[in-house]
Amino acid sequence: MADQSLARPASGEERGQGLAGSGAEEGDRAVRSDKPAAGAADPAAAQSGRPARRSGLSAAQSGQAVSTAGPSSGSETSLAGTSKRWTGWEIVIVLSLGLGRSAVSSILNLVNRLTVGVPLADQTTQMNNTVTPDRPWLDLAYQVANTVFPLAHVLLALYLLHLAHGRARRLIGFDGTRLGRDLASGFIVAAAIGLPGLGFYLAARELGFNTTVAAANLTAQWWTTPALIAAALANGLVEEIVMLGYLLTRLADRGWPPWAAVALSAAIRGAYHLYQGFGGGIGNFVMGVVFACCYRRWGRVLPLVAAHTLIDIAAFVGYAALKPHVSWL
Numbered sequence: 001m002a003d004q005s006l007a008r009p010a011s012g013e014e015r016g017q018g019l020a021g022s023g024a025e026e027g028d029r030a031v032r033s034d035k036p037a038a039g040a041a042d043p044a045a046a047q048s049g050r051p052a053r054r055s056g057l058s059a060a061q062s063g064q065a066v067s068t069a070g071p072s073s074g075s076e077t078s079l080a081g082t083s084k085r086w087t088g089w090e091i092v093i094v095l096s097l098g099l100g101r102s103a104v105s106s107i108l109n110l111v112n113r114l115t116v117g118v119p120l121a122d123q124t125t126q127m128n129n130t131v132t133p134d135r136p137w138l139d140l141a142y143q144v145a146n147t148v149f150p151l152a153h154v155l156l157a158l159y160l161l162h163l164a165h166g167r168a169r170r171l172i173g174f175d176g177t178r179l180g181r182d183l184a185s186g187f188i189v190a191a192a193i194g195l196p197g198l199g200f201y202l203a204a205r206e207l208g209f210n211t212t213v214a215a216a217n218l219t220a221q222w223w224t225t226p227a228l229i230a231a232a233l234a235n236g237l238v239e240e241i242v243m244l245g246y247l248l249t250r251l252a253d254r255g256w257p258p259w260a261a262v263a264l265s266a267a268i269r270g271a272y273h274l275y276q277g278f279g280g281g282i283g284n285f286v287m288g289v290v291f292a293c294c295y296r297r298w299g300r301v302l303p304l305v306a307a308h309t310l311i312d313i314a315a316f317v318g319y320a321a322l323k324p325h326v327s328w329l
Helices: 043-048 084-097 099-115 136-148 151-165 179-207 224-253 258-271 278-298 302-322
Strands: 019-021 029-031 124-126 212-214
Touching: 084 099, 084 151, 084 224, 099 224, 099 258, 099 278, 136 224, 151 224, 179 278, 179 302, 224 258, 224 278, 224 302, 258 278, 278 302
Parallel strands: 124 212
Antiparallel strands: 019 029
């Protein structure tokens, strides 16, 4: 779950069309409208001996091929003409608008906590805070705004992926084609991460390198639980679509090796949780590695969105329900 005070692979269908030039007829090009057989190679690539160029994801992730036609002049670029350099700037801009900015802010927040003169374990991190407790209707409006506006990062990431590859939701596995299996996988991942994660948090706090995290601090209203569930869903959408679906795809477009892309994604995830303390940063780094490996294996982000949402629902709603009755939270 990112610091809420700050805002919060593809079908097997081939995208290349063989364009063959007839050297005898000036300016004429014949475009074949026949569909190639499944698994057939790009005709232009077959004639020139060059393999079809991939979109940047591994074949297991996307199965999406981008082929080029005509003589090799060095002026053609894949990904709708976007150069690697501009793809890099695009990544920087997207992260600077959201989770990258949260990472920098969380690091500064941690430095502040370490230099304030109070032990880290004696400090409290409050999340999902009420804004106007005396005016519940206005407080609800604040909660809705704080939940909805970060979703613009999701729309931006999907839009940029669509420009580069087309069919962005299918590209990253954010569709309903395998909904039941995706949700089941999400439950399994949530249990595998959530339970050990709770134990790690409690141990980190006792050892003195994490704050006490008060995960829900809304006043008791009819809309409190739905607001916490909506916040959990927003966290799952923003973090997994941006940090997995978008970032790993665009880093692959730039030619990054998979291990480096996974490491960067997990490091950013861990950094924007450092506002909780070192335990939050380390735990979420490990979670980021596991989630990224699952995404690369499955080629689908929806199970990870579901898992993240379930983990945060348990943290937010569970904290609100149990805090008045237990002391160890």
